[in-house]
Amino acid sequence: xxxxxxxxxxxxxxxxxxxxxxxxxxxxxxxxxxxxxxxxxxxxxxxxxxxxxxxxxxxxxxxxxxxxxxxxxxxxxxxxxxxxxxxxxxxxxxxxxxxxxxxxxxxxxxxxxxxxxxxxxxxxxxxxxxxxxxxxxxxxxxxxxxxxxxxxxxxxxxxxxxxxxxxxxxxxxxxxxxxxxxxxxxxxxxxxxxxxxxxxxxxxxxxxxxxxxxxxxxxxxxxxxxxxxxxxxxxxxxxxxxxxxxxxxxxxxxxxxxxxxxxxxxxxxxxxxxxxxxxxxxxxxxxxxxxxxxxxxxxxxxxxxxxxxxxxxxxxxxxxxxxxxxxxxxxxxxxxxxxxxxxxxxxxxxxxxxxxxxxxxxxxxxxxxxxxxxxxxxxxxxxxxxxxxxxxxxxxxxxxxxxxxxxxxxxxxxxxxxxxxxxxxxxxxxxxxxxxxxxxxxxxxxxxxxxxxxxxxxxxxxxxxxxxxxxxxxxxxxxxxxxxxx
Numbered sequence: 001x002x003x004x005x006x007x008x009x010x011x012x013x014x015x016x017x018x019x020x021x022x023x024x025x026x027x028x029x030x031x032x033x034x035x036x037x038x039x040x041x042x043x044x045x046x047x048x049x050x051x052x053x054x055x056x057x058x059x060x061x062x063x064x065x066x067x068x069x070x071x072x073x074x075x076x077x078x079x080x081x082x083x084x085x086x087x088x089x090x091x092x093x094x095x096x097x098x099x100x101x102x103x104x105x106x107x108x109x110x111x112x113x114x115x116x117x118x119x120x121x122x123x124x125x126x127x128x129x130x131x132x133x134x135x136x137x138x139x140x141x142x143x144x145x146x147x148x149x150x151x152x153x154x155x156x157x158x159x160x161x162x163x164x165x166x167x168x169x170x171x172x173x174x175x176x177x178x179x180x181x182x183x184x185x186x187x188x189x190x191x192x193x194x195x196x197x198x199x200x201x202x203x204x205x206x207x208x209x210x211x212x213x214x215x216x217x218x219x220x221x222x223x224x225x226x227x228x229x230x231x232x233x234x235x236x237x238x239x240x241x242x243x244x245x246x247x248x249x250x251x252x253x254x255x256x257x258x259x260x261x262x263x264x265x266x267x268x269x270x271x272x273x274x275x276x277x278x279x280x281x282x283x284x285x286x287x288x289x290x291x292x293x294x295x296x297x298x299x300x301x302x303x304x305x306x307x308x309x310x311x312x313x314x315x316x317x318x319x320x321x322x323x324x325x326x327x328x329x330x331x332x333x334x335x336x337x338x339x340x341x342x343x344x345x346x347x348x349x350x351x352x353x354x355x356x357x358x359x360x361x362x363x364x365x366x367x368x369x370x371x372x373x374x375x376x377x378x379x380x381x382x383x384x385x386x387x388x389x390x391x392x393x394x395x396x397x398x399x400x401x402x403x404x405x406x407x408x409x410x411x412x413x414x415x416x417x418x419x420x421x422x423x424x425x426x427x428x429x430x431x432x433x434x435x436x437x438x439x440x441x442x443x444x445x446x447x448x449x450x451x452x453x454x455x456x457x458x459x460x461x462x463x464x465x466x467x468x469x470x471x472x473x474x475x476x477x478x479x480x481x482x483x484x485x486x
């Protein structure tokens with residue numbers, strides 16, 4: 001089903017050097033609505049040659065775009081921000097059609113996309129350099145910031161709009177040009193950025209967007225010398241491959257990779273607040289976010305109470321097509337995701353886990369799955385080390401504060417973590433003890449454009465958002481001016 005509101009924004013072509021074009025081969029990839037299983041449309045199945053042209057277009061556009069004033073870029077980005085919000089409902093509908101999340105969540109994501117563009121419109125004017133006190137009387141030392149050049153952005157299907165905003169925003173703001181590859185499962189929310197950039201007057205070639213083979217497009221992006229930075233959001237496995245490939249041409253890389261988020265509830269926590277936070281931190285986007293809780297660690301004294309209240313709240317979630325009024329959880333992205341969730345549940349039950357609620361495919365069929373709570377989780381279970389990326393909440397029991405911190409840190413990942421307590425000393429002890437890039441204290445959703453988003457350990461490199469988010473798009477240059485005769 002295609003709805004009128006969003007159909008005007010559904011681009012079924014690549015944007016390369018200001019032209020909307022098909023793949024050279026004419027081949028296409030079907031895009032499926034995960035809620036209905038029906039085909040929405042197609043996108044080009046592009047490869048190496050198309051990527052090369054997009055990179056060349058970006059390199060050509062960079063020569064002039066880099067020379068635009070920060071004020072000019074900031075003004076264009078403010079127009080882009082307004083265009084996104086003017087079309088928020090239509091863009092949210094398109095996002096829900098291809099991704100499956102509820103319309104309310106999609107509207108929130110589109111709003112967040114606009115907020116990132118506005119933030120970087122402002123940050124564009126704050127990429128300050130320095131005049132450094134010189135050790136020489138007749139020399140002056142200048143430190144300046146300038147755009148790195150052509151950047152390549154590869155984004156995932158779970159947040160197909162806002163993940164791109166975090167990358168296009170700082171690229172435009174800093175004076176870089178971009179080649180973008182959105183996920184083929186959710187391409188329209190990526191391609192629409194091309195339409196919006198055209199609409200507000202961003203010059204051709206500054207933003208190029210193409211869909212197709214991840215191997216061919218990624219291979220050209222990582223090997224092409226004209227690309228000076230790669231920014232990727234996705235799995236740690238793919239991130240490692242891109243880092244290795246980018247090493248041959250010594251590109252800048254920023255990586256927002258997998259997670260294994262702990263959600264710790266201490267005995268002194270406000271349990272009702274913790275339950276509310278847990279629902280958001282676990283079941284937002286059907287559990288398909290890199291910052292979703294993967295492991296609930298609950299102290300023995302309130303373990304049973306938390307399990308009971310959390311399961312009761314989970315049972316109240318409304319499952320359905322994201323376009324239907326009141327839906328809180330849509331389908332998983334595809335059958336492969338469902339199979340993975342089933343594997344985790346089978347493993348847990350075999351090892352003594354107790355299903356409190358959910359545990360099976362939803363009566364709606366397709367890739368809909370019941371929100372699931374599993375008590376008596378143990379370290380031997382698969383989801384202790386592996387990312388679930390689905391609506392399954394395993395709950396582990398712990399005794400002491402140090403045990404909780406040790407359990408939380410016992411993973412190669414270090415993206416997001418959450419804990420609930422009303423003890424001020426514990427807030428600081430645990431915050432400093434957790435090896436994670438993002439920490440929510442008594443809050444289940446903490447992402448905001450003003451703060452740096454990014455992981456530690458194998459969860460990634462670099463930050464998105466905050467004043468830190470533009471740094472990876474800038475080169476620092478030192479100029480020594482001598483012979484001043486002072």
